[in-house]
Amino acid sequence: MSNNSKPVTNRRAFVQKLVGGVAATTVASSAVALSSAETPPEGKKAKLKSYAMLIDTRRCIGCHTCSVSCKSEFDVPLGVTRSWVEYTEKGTYPNVSRHFLPRLCNQCRHPQCVDVCPTGATYKRPQDGIVVVDSGQCIGCKYCIQACPYDARFLNPETKVAEKCDFCIHRVSKGLVPSCVNSCIGEARIFGDISDPNSEISRLLTTNPTTVLRPGKGTEPQVYYIGADHSDEHENNRGWYDVRITTHRKEKGRR
Amino acid sequence: MHELTWGLPVIAYFFLAGMGAGAVTVSGSVLLRKGGFGASRFSVARCGALIGPIPVMLGTFLIVFELGQPLRAGNLFHLINLSPMSIGSWFLNIFIILSVLYAMTFMLPGSSPGDRFSQVRRGLAWVLVPLGIGVAVYTGIMLGAMPARPFWNSPILAALFTLSALSSGVASIILAGVVFRRKSKDVAIRSDYENSSYLLITSDALLIAGELLVIFLFLLFGHLTIGDIKYAMLAILPGGQMALLFWGLVVGVGLLIPLIIELFQVMPKLLHNREFKTIVSLEVAVPLAILIGGFTLRYTIVVAGQITAPTTL
Numbered sequence: 160m161s162n163n164s165k166p167v168t169n170r171r172a173f174v175q176k177l178v179g180g181v182a183a184t185t186v187a188s189s190a191v192a193l194s195s196a197e198t199p200p201e202g203k204k205a206k207l208k209s210y211a212m213l214i215d216t217r218r219c220i221g222c223h224t225c226s227v228s229c230k231s232e233f234d235v236p237l238g239v240t241r242s243w244v245e246y247t248e249k250g251t252y253p254n255v256s257r258h259f260l261p262r263l264c265n266q267c268r269h270p271q272c273v274d275v276c277p278t279g280a281t282y283k284r285p286q287d288g289i290v291v292v293d294s295g296q297c298i299g300c301k302y303c304i305q306a307c308p309y310d311a312r313f314l315n316p317e318t319k320v321a322e323k324c325d326f327c328i329h330r331v332s333k334g335l336v337p338s339c340v341n342s343c344i345g346e347a348r349i350f351g352d353i354s355d356p357n358s359e360i361s362r363l364l365t366t367n368p369t370t371v372l373r374p375g376k377g378t379e380p381q382v383y384y385i386g387a388d389h390s391d392e393h394e395n396n397r398g399w400y401d402v403r404i405t406t407h408r409k410e411k412g413r414r
Numbered sequence: 415m416h417e418l419t420w421g422l423p424v425i426a427y428f429f430l431a432g433m434g435a436g437a438v439t440v441s442g443s444v445l446l447r448k449g450g451f452g453a454s455r456f457s458v459a460r461c462g463a464l465i466g467p468i469p470v471m472l473g474t475f476l477i478v479f480e481l482g483q484p485l486r487a488g489n490l491f492h493l494i495n496l497s498p499m500s501i502g503s504w505f506l507n508i509f510i511i512l513s514v515l516y517a518m519t520f521m522l523p524g525s526s527p528g529d530r531f532s533q534v535r536r537g538l539a540w541v542l543v544p545l546g547i548g549v550a551v552y553t554g555i556m557l558g559a560m561p562a563r564p565f566w567n568s569p570i571l572a573a574l575f576t577l578s579a580l581s582s583g584v585a586s587i588i589l590a591g592v593v594f595r596r597k598s599k600d601v602a603i604r605s606d607y608e609n610s611s612y613l614l615i616t617s618d619a620l621l622i623a624g625e626l627l628v629i630f631l632f633l634l635f636g637h638l639t640i641g642d643i644k645y646a647m648l649a650i651l652p653g654g655q656m657a658l659l660f661w662g663l664v665v666g667v668g669l670l671i672p673l674i675i676e677l678f679q680v681m682p683k684l685l686h687n688r689e690f691k692t693i694v695s696l697e698v699a700v701p702l703a704i705l706i707g708g709f710t711l712r713y714t715i716v717v718a719g720q721i722t723a724p725t726t727l
Binding site for chain 1: 417419420481482483486487489490492493495496497498499500503556559560561562563641645720723724725726727
């Protein structure tokens with residue numbers, strides 16, 4: 160990341176040029192919202208962070224504690240999920256295995272949801288790379304829900320705006336780790352700043368084989384996995400072995 | 415179980431906005447064109463101008479109440495960004511305002527080709543033709559912009575939606591013509607009517623042929639590639655979940671049958687310069703079939719895009 164003192168993405172810059180006055184007020188109002196969420200260090204130029212998560216699926220036991228703590232952290236309504244754990248079952252006895260895949264918003268480097276948002280309600284925070292939704296701006300058009308290759312977004316049935324995991328910015332900005340990381344009993348989730356080479360996540364990322372989900376979509380996810388099973392039910396078409404996915408999301412298959 | 419994030423209101427909007435924008439675009443082009451339509455130029459343009467804004471506004475009404483926060487629809491106009499929906503909303507907004515003004519120039523008492531509003535009318539037509547194309551094309555771009563939805567992720571979808579919109583527009587003008595223009599006993603007006611019907615039907619046949627070509631390319635592209643798009647395309651290929659609707663209603667009822675009937679109607683004059691006669695039953699049935707096809711096209715495309723997904727995690 161460059162050392163831009165002025166935190167603007169390209170799209171925001173474009174917007175400001177295009178409709179200076181009105182856009183400026185919008186940007187300013189969201190900037191006020193930002194500054195209340197995170198207070199940048201005084202004096203020296205704030206160092207840009209890049210938050211990421213590494214999930215060591217070998218340590219995951221599929222207990223759903225992360226899902227539950229996320230639900231209670233945000234009071235997520237019934238039937239929708241910011242964080243969930245998928246079970247993948249492969250094969251038939253005796254050649255059979257089961258894997259767990261904790262899922263959440265991938266906080267992509269190139270988030271499609273941001274590209275398609277018509278109001279600028281969803282944007283990638285330049286200071287830490289977290290993709291957020293300004294629930295005061297969102298009109299609930301559901302374009303971002305369509306555009307997310309990970310099905311990480313949903314329309315909150317109570318507030319009627321788009322919602323998704325935001326790496327618990329309210330906790331992270333106070334120096335805590337996200338709720339799911341905090342509650343994980345297997346310590347399968349490692350959260351940190353990958354722009355800091357000395358962070359634990361940087362050390363683990365560089366010393367382990369890791370994967371991301373749907374790399375072909377070009378989104379460059381910032382949620383990495385160790386030992387993730389990428390099997391999908393599509394493989395059943397080949398007829399060689401059986402793949403069963405349980406998403407633990409109400410009436411939702413994997414997209 | 416796949417839930418439809420964008421359901422019937424969005425599908426209906428795509429169809430209605432396309433048809434209305436198509437009708438106004440065709441109306442504007444007919445008005446601006448010298449010759450061809452001759453004396454019926456004004457009445458054909460009036461048909462398109464008067465019916466065009468209605469479906470667009472109806473569709474917009476549907477789409478606004480499809481939003482999670484309908485009262486915040488104004489947020490769309492706080493800025494323009496590069497989201498197809500943002501640009502499309504601006505297009506739609508300006509289009510509605512101008513197309514209503516354009517329709518009003520035809521509704522004023524004593525409106526005729528040479529009245530005092532003719533300059534305004536022509537000016538509006540010059541703006542509305544590209545705007546109407548913009549409204550028709552953006553819906554396809556909006557769907558095509560998402561790699562997460564492989565079925566839609568094709569630039570040619572925008573071309574398909576545009577041609578379908580123009581064709582539905584022509585169909586609605588023909589239908590309106592049957593209702594409002596056909597009755598006249600005056601021989602001169604009758605002959606003008608026949609002439610304009612001939613031109614409209616010929617243009618419609620051309621548009622439908624273009625649509626068939628684009629659908630062919632759309633399917634061919636799906637066939638020639640591998641991966642997500644190839645698998646997604648299975649939804650409308652024979653054996654797929656949407657195949658019957660697509661091939662039966664979209665291609666069969668909506669495109670092939672109207673094209674064949676229209677060609678039979680216009681070929682004698684087009685090739686051998688024989689006399690062209692309109693047939694009322696066909697003038698009603700063919701546009702209706704085209705409109706059914708146009709709606710089913712939006713339906714199959716929008717649903718197929720949402721029941722298919724990338725195949726690898």
